[in-house]
Amino acid sequence: MLILNCPYCGVDAEETELSPGGEAHLKRYGPGSSDADFEDYLFQRENPKGVHFERWRHANGCGKWFHAARCTMTLEVFGTYEAQSLEPPKSIQKAISKKRPGWSWREFS
Amino acid sequence: MKRYSAFAVAREALRFHSGWERAWRSPAPKKKYDVIIIGAGGHGLATAYYLGRNFGIRNVAVIEKGWLGGGNTGRNTTIIRSNYLQDPSAAIYEKARGLYENLSQDLNYNIMFSPRGVMMLAQTQHEVRGYQRTAHANALQGVTTEFIGPQKVKELCPIMNIDGPRYPVLGALWQPRGGTARHDAVAWGYARACSDMGMDIIQKCEVTGVRQSGGKVVGVDTTKGAIDCDKLGVVVAGHSGVLADMAGFRLPIESVALQALVSEPIKPCMDVVVMANTVHGYMSQSDKGEMVIGGGADGYNNYTQRGSFHHVEETVRALVETFPIISRLKMLRWWGGIVDMTGDRSPILSKTPLENCFINCGWGTGGFKAIPGSGWGMAELMAKGHSPLTEGFSLDRFKEGRFIDESVAAGVAH
Ligand SMILES: Cc1cc2nc3c(=O)[nH]c(=O)nc-3n(C[C@H](O)[C@H](O)[C@H](O)COP(=O)(O)OP(=O)(O)OC[C@H]3O[C@@H](n4cnc5c(N)ncnc54)[C@H](O)[C@@H]3O)c2cc1C
Ligand SMILES: [Zn+2]
Numbered sequence: 001m002l003i004l005n006c007p008y009c010g011v012d013a014e015e016t017e018l019s020p021g022g023e024a025h026l027k028r029y030g031p032g033s034s035d036a037d038f039e040d041y042l043f044q045r046e047n048p049k050g051v052h053f054e055r056w057r058h059a060n061g062c063g064k065w066f067h068a069a070r071c072t073m074t075l076e077v078f079g080t081y082e083a084q085s086l087e088p089p090k091s092i093q094k095a096i097s098k099k100r101p102g103w104s105w106r107e108f109s
Numbered sequence: 110m111k112r113y114s115a116f117a118v119a120r121e122a123l124r125f126h127s128g129w130e131r132a133w134r135s136p137a138p139k140k141k142y143d144v145i146i147i148g149a150g151g152h153g154l155a156t157a158y159y160l161g162r163n164f165g166i167r168n169v170a171v172i173e174k175g176w177l178g179g180g181n182t183g184r185n186t187t188i189i190r191s192n193y194l195q196d197p198s199a200a201i202y203e204k205a206r207g208l209y210e211n212l213s214q215d216l217n218y219n220i221m222f223s224p225r226g227v228m229m230l231a232q233t234q235h236e237v238r239g240y241q242r243t244a245h246a247n248a249l250q251g252v253t254t255e256f257i258g259p260q261k262v263k264e265l266c267p268i269m270n271i272d273g274p275r276y277p278v279l280g281a282l283w284q285p286r287g288g289t290a291r292h293d294a295v296a297w298g299y300a301r302a303c304s305d306m307g308m309d310i311i312q313k314c315e316v317t318g319v320r321q322s323g324g325k326v327v328g329v330d331t332t333k334g335a336i337d338c339d340k341l342g343v344v345v346a347g348h349s350g351v352l353a354d355m356a357g358f359r360l361p362i363e364s365v366a367l368q369a370l371v372s373e374p375i376k377p378c379m380d381v382v383v384m385a386n387t388v389h390g391y392m393s394q395s396d397k398g399e400m401v402i403g404g405g406a407d408g409y410n411n412y413t414q415r416g417s418f419h420h421v422e423e424t425v426r427a428l429v430e431t432f433p434i435i436s437r438l439k440m441l442r443w444w445g446g447i448v449d450m451t452g453d454r455s456p457i458l459s460k461t462p463l464e465n466c467f468i469n470c471g472w473g474t475g476g477f478k479a480i481p482g483s484g485w486g487m488a489e490l491m492a493k494g495h496s497p498l499t500e501g502f503s504l505d506r507f508k509e510g511r512f513i514d515e516s517v518a519a520g521v522a523h
Contacts, residue, residue: 001418002409016419020408022363039508043361043452047350049412072364072410 009062021055110305133304141337149173150182153344154299155484164492174315178296184446189478190287197501199250205482218298227287232276240282319356347447349470366416370443374398388427455513458499
């Protein structure tokens with residue numbers, strides 16, 4: 001069972017307390033953007049086998065959105081961080097590098 | 110290939126079964142093929158089969174990292190139906206269902222197609238209207254379905270509790286020629302027929318790279334060395350994103366776990382397939398007597414072939430209310446598969462940005478029923494560059510907004 005630590009209320013929340021919200025750090029395109037940009041934003045996904053960054057909501061808890069760094073191949077959790085972050089915190093990137101040397105995800109590595 | 114027949118069974122019975130052949134060869138890969146298909150699931154094997162049968166293209170290899178049929182094709186709950194809402198879906202799923210009717214004869218392999226009838230329960234007013242609409246759409250598409258009332262539901266499936274406290278059964282969308290088939294047999298039957306045509310099925314061989322030159326695909330790197338090809342078909346379900354990454358393009362796909370489970374075998378008690386989309390569960394009885402149960406997919410990316418326990422709990426809870434008779438059954442086996450979900454819940458059968466590289470994926474939670482039709486269309490697409498069956502399912506529909514929205518028809522994973 002997946003257990004994620006909510007970075008807001010500090011609770012170790014198990015899966016039924018959380019709702020998954022898909023890929024994190026998507027760039028949201030607005031009016032005037034190209035079809036390709038919209039396709040990217042709405043549909044194209046990283047879907048990696050390995051290190052992944054996702055949005056989760058502590059739905060049956062404090063109700064807040066946060067981000068999680070996970071491995072989709074082992075279900076290992078590398079860390080969670082606030083939804084207001086534009087990129088995963090350096091500490092989490094470092095923790096991932098320790099376990100998955102050479103990892104990359106979009107522009108992060 | 111020696112044909113299977115009643116006569117063959119009698120002949121072998123008289124000589125201690127010493128005359129059966131291996132169903133398919135296990136050759137070492139050649140240096141080059143006209144066509145390489147990656148993935149020996151049902152869709153990959155069917156694509157190869159119809160390339161040979163319909164287009165005479167037989168210098169074909171099907172490359173599989175595990176064992177053939179060991180992916181979702183051997184993990185699904187085998188529901189076959191074609192009662193979808195949109196025209197392109199009805200066309201490809203009904204083509205598949207029609208091919209299933211004679212597939213055992215066609216392949217000379219008993220795939221145990223059992224058109225026992227599939228009903229999708231309407232348990233809210235919204236569903237009643239939705240399924241009535243689907244029944245009308247199906248009538249126009251030439252797919253035989255009917256909206257039936259609760260009494261008919263009870264007649265067809267006496268073990269069902271139609272007046273449950275929360276979600277009484279208000280009716281159902283009934284497809285009398287839907288049903289089930291033996292999933293492994295579908296893969297094995299196609300594999301045997303492909304091998305018989307001289308195609309190479311190469312198991313325990315993982316594709317690790319897609320080689321290209323001048324924007325065209327020229328071959329693949331594998332754990333058994335590099336293999337050249339003129340055309341490449343990528344048919345790897347949950348691993349489509351991984352292969353697309355090797356080929357240098359992106360996909361509108363997320364891979365998630367979908368689970369199923371079967372009970373201990375019991376006496377025959379249910380001779381139809383029942384799906385309950387509102388409460389999220391479906392059930393049928395296998396020929397061995399096991400109740401075959403499935404429900405919803407997980408909500409997050411996962412490649413482990415293991416899913417979340419609470420989804421199984423929700424499914425079983427809903428089904429116990431609908432079928433009180435199963436409340437004391439022990440569950441025997443429980444497993445998961447990694448399904449490839451697209452944004453509009455419809456598959457992708459398409460050319461790709463890499464020339465001569467084609468992809469067939471996105472069948473998600475419901476592609477077993479489509480295997481023959483998908484193979485038929487994909488083979489035509491790869492041989493001729495276009496196919497009426499696959500036209501609507503191209504990759505560029507996501508850019509152009511031409512969605513084939515089946516999120517309602519596919520309300521529950523099946
Ligand atoms: C629990 C469950 C229940 C389901 N129930 C139903 C149902 O009732 N009705 C229905 O219609 N559908 C159902 N489905 C969906 C159905 O199983 C799939 O849509 C269908 O089987 C997909 O077939 P495929 O050939 O595309 O994929 P698969 O059978 O998964 O085959 C893909 C193959 O590609 C191979 N592969 C991957 N990467 C590589 C690589 N790098 N190199 C070489 N080979 C590779 C894999 O090993 C695999 O064997 C269900 C699925 C699940 C998981
Ligand atoms: Zn919280």
